[in-house]
Amino acid sequence: MKYTEEHEWLNPEGELIVVGITEHAATQLGDIVFVDLPEPGTTVSKGDEIVVIESVKAASDILAPLDGEIVEVNEALADNPALVNEDPLEGGWFFKMKPANMTELDSLMTESEYMDFIG
Amino acid sequence: MALRYTPLTPLHEELGARMGPFAGWNMPIQYPAGVMAEHLACRAGAGLFDVSHMGQVLLHPLSGGVAEAATALEKLVPVDVAGLPAGRQRYAMFTTEAGGILDDLMVANRGDHLFLVLNAANAAAGIAHLGQLRGITVEPVTGRALLALQGPAAECALNALVPGVAEMRFMDAATLDSPFGALWITRSGYTGDDGYEISVPADQAVALARALLAVDGVVPVGLGARDSLRLEAGLPLHGQDITEATDPVAADLGWAIQKVRRTGGARAGGFPGAGPILAALAEGPSRRRVGLSPEGRAPMRAGTPLFAAETATAPVGEVTSGGFGPSVGAPISMGYVPADLTAPGTRLYGEVRGKRLPVTVVPLPFRPSTYKR
Numbered sequence: 001m002k003y004t005e006e007h008e009w010l011n012p013e014g015e016l017i018v019v020g021i022t023e024h025a026a027t028q029l030g031d032i033v034f035v036d037l038p039e040p041g042t043t044v045s046k047g048d049e050i051v052v053i054e055s056v057k058a059a060s061d062i063l064a065p066l067d068g069e070i071v072e073v074n075e076a077l078a079d080n081p082a083l084v085n086e087d088p089l090e091g092g093w094f095f096k097m098k099p100a101n102m103t104e105l106d107s108l109m110t111e112s113e114y115m116d117f118i119g
Numbered sequence: 120m121a122l123r124y125t126p127l128t129p130l131h132e133e134l135g136a137r138m139g140p141f142a143g144w145n146m147p148i149q150y151p152a153g154v155m156a157e158h159l160a161c162r163a164g165a166g167l168f169d170v171s172h173m174g175q176v177l178l179h180p181l182s183g184g185v186a187e188a189a190t191a192l193e194k195l196v197p198v199d200v201a202g203l204p205a206g207r208q209r210y211a212m213f214t215t216e217a218g219g220i221l222d223d224l225m226v227a228n229r230g231d232h233l234f235l236v237l238n239a240a241n242a243a244a245g246i247a248h249l250g251q252l253r254g255i256t257v258e259p260v261t262g263r264a265l266l267a268l269q270g271p272a273a274e275c276a277l278n279a280l281v282p283g284v285a286e287m288r289f290m291d292a293a294t295l296d297s298p299f300g301a302l303w304i305t306r307s308g309y310t311g312d313d314g315y316e317i318s319v320p321a322d323q324a325v326a327l328a329r330a331l332l333a334v335d336g337v338v339p340v341g342l343g344a345r346d347s348l349r350l351e352a353g354l355p356l357h358g359q360d361i362t363e364a365t366d367p368v369a370a371d372l373g374w375a376i377q378k379v380r381r382t383g384g385a386r387a388g389g390f391p392g393a394g395p396i397l398a399a400l401a402e403g404p405s406r407r408r409v410g411l412s413p414e415g416r417a418p419m420r421a422g423t424p425l426f427a428a429e430t431a432t433a434p435v436g437e438v439t440s441g442g443f444g445p446s447v448g449a450p451i452s453m454g455y456v457p458a459d460l461t462a463p464g465t466r467l468y469g470e471v472r473g474k475r476l477p478v479t480v481v482p483l484p485f486r487p488s489t490y491k492r
Contacts, residue, residue, distance in 0.1 A: 033443040034415075054417065056347060
């Protein structure tokens, strides 16, 4: 598992990468009431705003962690956005992407580096 | 300017609140339970709020009785203050010459003087505004905290500590002796549920809060859930849903202007903006604040432009408050639309992140109120 400074986790799954947000981020955002996911098939560039998370408090953007293509989104979040709070690392995943270059993953933080990052 | 701290600050920190600045005060935004849980706990049991940031003000008549203070205050509000009996409270607003709303406030008749509660953001301006009145002295209350206890369990919880509050009706105001000193209590609040607001000596505030929180079902509630609770109740927030640019009639607050202050009434007019406000009452507003129910799950927050059709180019209105209603279980908003689009069931479109999403005009409140009238 790798981590970004935007509090996303990236979990390689074959030639795909599963992306969600960390427990730390989910806690900070508070109760999540809506997740606006991209269309599968969307080509994204690193840093694109591709997911909007609405908590009871505010809307937040999630950025594409790498260049690539969105191949699948977590449809369960449409009916149950609270999954992101309840199970951020498993059931609350956002999307699966096919990265343009899998080795870019190496530049991201490891778990221990992320733990240091959030203090 | 340095942040101000309420007497309950140490308790908030002990309870693990996430604090944040609000109107110049360091206030609890939420506790560890979170906004959703706090909101639902308040609706199911009772929520305890620190609202000490709000401005507590006494208006004393210089001579004579409370009627003198009431007559003076009527020069600034379109409300029947002179007819407010002792021991009763009423919603009021300071209006501008153009007919806008400078602030909304609560006014209680405490027998020989009036007790006002002003919004935190406008308290200093409101006190200065009151300073222009003749025949009264304006006394900003210092050394007292203000708590709100709201929800179906509020009556039982407070009555166990302060016997007698169960007999109060909605909008009654009373001074009651208690182990926490003299409490100025009104049966009111801003959640749409039954409850009380309690002015307590600052040095007793933590003890009273602890005693209330010790009651089963009473939970601390921060400003986050206070906002979702008042939104579900259809209650406007000054600075957002009502401003100097909105008049009371457009704001759907015409009910707060009693007949005696309206055209043909014994004390008609005589407040700032009487001309445009009384004209709007007679003719009907050109636009009005309405409830809005978005069709999907995406909240439509303040600032969302509203369109009459999916492809219309110019917006017809705007959302002024919006979010998620935990008790409703869906996104809810309120905003202003032209008078011909205010009928419940009218379909509009709100533009959220470039997408036109359907939204339906609905009656306010989103959830029936449970005041003990």
